Amino acid sequence: MQVRRVVITGLGAVSNIGLGVGAFAEALREGRSGVSRLRGPNTQGFPFEHGGEVHAFEPGRWLRRQSPAQLGRTSQLAVAAARMALEDSGLDAQGLRARRCGVSVGTTDGESFAGDQLLAGWLTHGPRALAPAELRKLPADRLSAAVAREFELEGEALTLSTACAAGNYAIGNAFDAIRLGEADAMLGGGAESMARKSLAAFYRLGAVAPGACQPFDRGRRGIVIGEGAGMVLLESLDSARARGARVYAELLGYGLSCDAEHPVAPDADSIAACMRRAHANAGIRADEVDYICAHGTGTQVNDAVEARAIHAVFGPRVPPTSSIKSMMGHTMGAASALATVACALALHEGFMPPTINSRDPDPECALDSVPNVARPAALRVVQNNAFAFGGNNAILVLRRPEARA
Amino acid sequence: MAADSALAVVGWSTVSPIGTGREEFSRAVLDGRCARRAREAHAERAPLAAACTIPDFDVTRHLGARGTRTLDRTSALAVVSTGLALRDAGFDAAHDGERLGVVVGTSNGSLRATFDYTSDTLTGGKPYMVSPELFHTTVMNCAAGQCAIWHKLRALNTTLSGGRMAGLLGLRYARRVLLSGYAEGLLFTSVDEFSEPFAWGAHHTFLSQPECDALLGEGSVTLALMRREPALAQHRRVHAELLACEVGLFDAGGAGREAQARGLAQCVRRALEAAGLGPRDVWALSRRESGVPELDRLETRALCLALEGARPAWGLAVARQVGECFSAAGAFQAAALMALFEAHPDEPRRIGLVTSVAHGGAAGCAVLRGV
Numbered sequence: 001m002q003v004r005r006v007v008i009t010g011l012g013a014v015s016n017i018g019l020g021v022g023a024f025a026e027a028l029r030e031g032r033s034g035v036s037r038l039r040g041p042n043t044q045g046f047p048f049e050h051g052g053e054v055h056a057f058e059p060g061r062w063l064r065r066q067s068p069a070q071l072g073r074t075s076q077l078a079v080a081a082a083r084m085a086l087e088d089s090g091l092d093a094q095g096l097r098a099r100r101c102g103v104s105v106g107t108t109d110g111e112s113f114a115g116d117q118l119l120a121g122w123l124t125h126g127p128r129a130l131a132p133a134e135l136r137k138l139p140a141d142r143l144s145a146a147v148a149r150e151f152e153l154e155g156e157a158l159t160l161s162t163a164c165a166a167g168n169y170a171i172g173n174a175f176d177a178i179r180l181g182e183a184d185a186m187l188g189g190g191a192e193s194m195a196r197k198s199l200a201a202f203y204r205l206g207a208v209a210p211g212a213c214q215p216f217d218r219g220r221r222g223i224v225i226g227e228g229a230g231m232v233l234l235e236s237l238d239s240a241r242a243r244g245a246r247v248y249a250e251l252l253g254y255g256l257s258c259d260a261e262h263p264v265a266p267d268a269d270s271i272a273a274c275m276r277r278a279h280a281n282a283g284i285r286a287d288e289v290d291y292i293c294a295h296g297t298g299t300q301v302n303d304a305v306e307a308r309a310i311h312a313v314f315g316p317r318v319p320p321t322s323s324i325k326s327m328m329g330h331t332m333g334a335a336s337a338l339a340t341v342a343c344a345l346a347l348h349e350g351f352m353p354p355t356i357n358s359r360d361p362d363p364e365c366a367l368d369s370v371p372n373v374a375r376p377a378a379l380r381v382v383q384n385n386a387f388a389f390g391g392n393n394a395i396l397v398l399r400r401p402e403a404r405a
Numbered sequence: 406m407a408a409d410s411a412l413a414v415v416g417w418s419t420v421s422p423i424g425t426g427r428e429e430f431s432r433a434v435l436d437g438r439c440a441r442r443a444r445e446a447h448a449e450r451a452p453l454a455a456a457c458t459i460p461d462f463d464v465t466r467h468l469g470a471r472g473t474r475t476l477d478r479t480s481a482l483a484v485v486s487t488g489l490a491l492r493d494a495g496f497d498a499a500h501d502g503e504r505l506g507v508v509v510g511t512s513n514g515s516l517r518a519t520f521d522y523t524s525d526t527l528t529g530g531k532p533y534m535v536s537p538e539l540f541h542t543t544v545m546n547c548a549a550g551q552c553a554i555w556h557k558l559r560a561l562n563t564t565l566s567g568g569r570m571a572g573l574l575g576l577r578y579a580r581r582v583l584l585s586g587y588a589e590g591l592l593f594t595s596v597d598e599f600s601e602p603f604a605w606g607a608h609h610t611f612l613s614q615p616e617c618d619a620l621l622g623e624g625s626v627t628l629a630l631m632r633r634e635p636a637l638a639q640h641r642r643v644h645a646e647l648l649a650c651e652v653g654l655f656d657a658g659g660a661g662r663e664a665q666a667r668g669l670a671q672c673v674r675r676a677l678e679a680a681g682l683g684p685r686d687v688w689a690l691s692r693r694e695s696g697v698p699e700l701d702r703l704e705t706r707a708l709c710l711a712l713e714g715a716r717p718a719w720g721l722a723v724a725r726q727v728g729e730c731f732s733a734a735g736a737f738q739a740a741a742l743m744a745l746f747e748a749h750p751d752e753p754r755r756i757g758l759v760t761s762v763a764h765g766g767a768a769g770c771a772v773l774r775g776v
Contacts, residue, residue: 004422008611033595043615044532045530045531045532045535047533107566108544108545109544109545110513110545110566115523116517116523116527119520119523120527122605123524123527123528127449127451127602127605130605130606130609130611132609132610135606135610136764137611138567138606139512139515140512140513140514140545140566141512141567141568141765141767142568142765143566145765145766145767148654150655153654154650154653154654154655154668155652155654156574156577156653156654157575157654157767158565158577158578159565159566159567160563160564160565160566161511161514161534161546161564161565161566162534162546162549162562162563163544163546164566168756169563172579173578175520175579176581176582176585179585180584180585181519182581191614196526196527196532197519197522197523197526197543198540199532199533200525200526200532200533200535201522201535201540201543202534204533204536204537205537206533206542209562229610256506256559256560256561256562256563256582256587257559257560258506258507258550258559258560258562259553259559260553260554260556260557260558260559260562261548262503262554263541263550263551264540264541264556270559271664273503273559295724331515339407349638350739368467381627383460385575388546389541389544389546390541390544390546390549390553390562390564391546391553391554391562392546392548392549392553392561392564394551395428
């Protein structure tokens with residue numbers, strides 16, 4: 001089988017720092033924070049006040065073939081981001097169908113808000129009163145099906161629920177499908193909406209920052225929980241060239257690993273192995289990586305372990321490493337998908353997004369975290385890290401498109 | 406699918422309502438054993454007269470007492486069947502753990518664990534009065550993480566939320582990652598547990614509809630998979646080859662779900678074509694049929710359309726024995742087919758179809774060959 005090359009030709013971002021790729025790119029350059037006081041009904045009562053809610057999202061603006069009332073919020077976010085990516089690419093739905101396009105969406109908790117509502121109803125009125133229409137919104141497989149339905153795509157629709165690494169898993173899966181010739185285009189990404197369960201759980205684990213999210217800072221005290229969706233349109237290079245598409249980046253490959261040690265604590269050796277596999281699969285050497293978009297959640301343990309793994313793999317040549325979670329908070333299943341969008345923009349426009357809220361970089365991490373201010377840089381190869389509870393890790397490697405001969 | 410893209414099932418096992426382990430399950434399937442168990446009526450319980458639950462599942466019997474206390478039932482079922490399949494395949498995780506991976510097919514993870522946990526956030530004095538040590542059981546990738554931890558599988562770890570289609574979607578994903586080289590061996594485990602929240606959800610969305618006589622079930626099935634070439638080169642026992650697997654998403658509306666029926670027929674045709682076969686080559690059907698009338702009828706219609714009058718020698722409907730097992734259903738269908746293959750070793754061309762359909766319009770077909 002001849003190896004097909006895969007490129008990114010469309011970007012969609014529904015985020016608390018901007019809606020749509022233009023606003024998202026501008027926000028990344030500015031180092032804008034999308035964190036605000038929590039307002040949603042399922043977010044009240046916690047001892048922390050801030051989160052990364054997406055306030056300005058109007059689903060009716062983006063959903064054309066489905067009514068927002070039919071879908072939970074997470075599905076709405078996914079569909080909106082997919083529509084943005086499609087419009088950004090210059091293709092239309094018919095063009096996707098002609099390319100046997102499939103859909104791959106990652107999430108941590110799926111329609112958790114719908115679940116919260118149903119459960120509250122159960123506790124108040126009993127299980128007999130549950131509404132079938134609300135129950136039908138709940139299954140996580142609806143996320144990818146909703147995206148497929150929006151564009152009348154009849155191929156495979158797959159929801160990957162690999163927690164905080166789900167975006168990379170979904171985009172990686174989309175990459176494989178094109179590579180193997182199953183499809184000529186794929187929509188891949190991740191989506192998440194605010195969930196009571198996550199707010200409660202992370203707080204009880206001691207993982208929620210009382211103030212800002214400060215990845216790689218000595219004073220970092222945890223995550224800020226956020227929501228959003230990121231989607232990319234992937235195409236075979238042939239398909240992109242044939243239609244004269246604007247190519248943001250080439251996806252060279254990705255690496256997978258599993259810690260197999262502990263349900264929540266990350267493992268530096270396994271993460272380092274994942275990086276090495278990503279480089280090998282992408283056909284690059286470590287010293288070719290110009291920038292790392294970190295997992296960088298802002299917890300003491302993640303950032304320390306991630307930094308240790310980076311040093312183990314890169315030796316003396318550690319590239320600048322920033323975390324966009326400093327801006328958006330941890331958007332869970334959407335995080336690495338939004339990071340993929342950020343990486344594509346970084347390569348296309350030539351800049352590294354900053355780690356904001358940086359006051360006192362941790363010498364133990366010993367990283368150039370691109371503190372506070374975005375930095376112009378002619379990037380050629382970038383790496384996008386994603387790790388998750390359960391120990392399932394996925395790292396993507398992207399490259400600036402080659403100049404056409 | 407070209408010859409070098411076939412997968413080999415080099416081992417398999419199950420924890421099911423009709424038996425645990427490949428041999429016990431196979432005997433039970435071929436004997437026609439059904440796991441229907443009456444349920445006592447109770448205010449809190451969903452109004453189901455019966456269900457196919459696994460009697461007396463005791464995880465400590467399989468894994469010991471240490472470390473199993475906080476395992477939720479979904480994860481426990483998955484970990485046990487994965488271990489049984491690992492042994493059946495003769496995979497050596499101590500030696501090859503870096504090259505072995507696990508993929509788990511689920512619906513929404515453990516509904517019971519999520520229900521209990523989220524209830525605590527709503528009924529406790531404060532919304533965060535929840536147990537930190539149980540949080541991981543409520544994340545959908547918990548079972549996969551536990552399978553890796555218990556069996557030291559490090560190549561890759563993926564969870565997919567496929568609902569009724571998890572079996573076929575998982576086979577496609579497994580094929581993709583094996584052909585792409587992320588692992589040399591893969592344990593594909595699909596699992597769903599019976600619970601009251603699950604039962605109420607099913608009651609409200611389809612079980613209470615007229616003519617529906619489905620029974621809910623539960624269970625975990627694990628297939629140990631490799632690319633066919635290395636499996637043969639290593640002289641492994643091959644139970645079946647996966648020759649093709651096609652899925653699609655179709656319009657679920659209209660009288661008789663006609664578009665979805667045609668869509669499933671299209672998947673069957675494409676799968677047979679990819680396998681280099683035709684309708685007359687099909688020896689056995691392992692149907693999705695579980696007693697949900699509109700889905701069963703559309704499956705029948707689709708097979709009629711696709712098989713063009715050919716009449717396979719065998720028809721299985723394992724959900725009538727183990728119940729409607731959602732995420733685990735597709736793998737149960739494949740397991741039942743392999744039990745049938747093994748019972749007829751002298752039959753020269755054992756080609757079987759696993760078909761699946763879901764309420765939302767998804768449909769698919771896998772083609773397996775007995776070896």
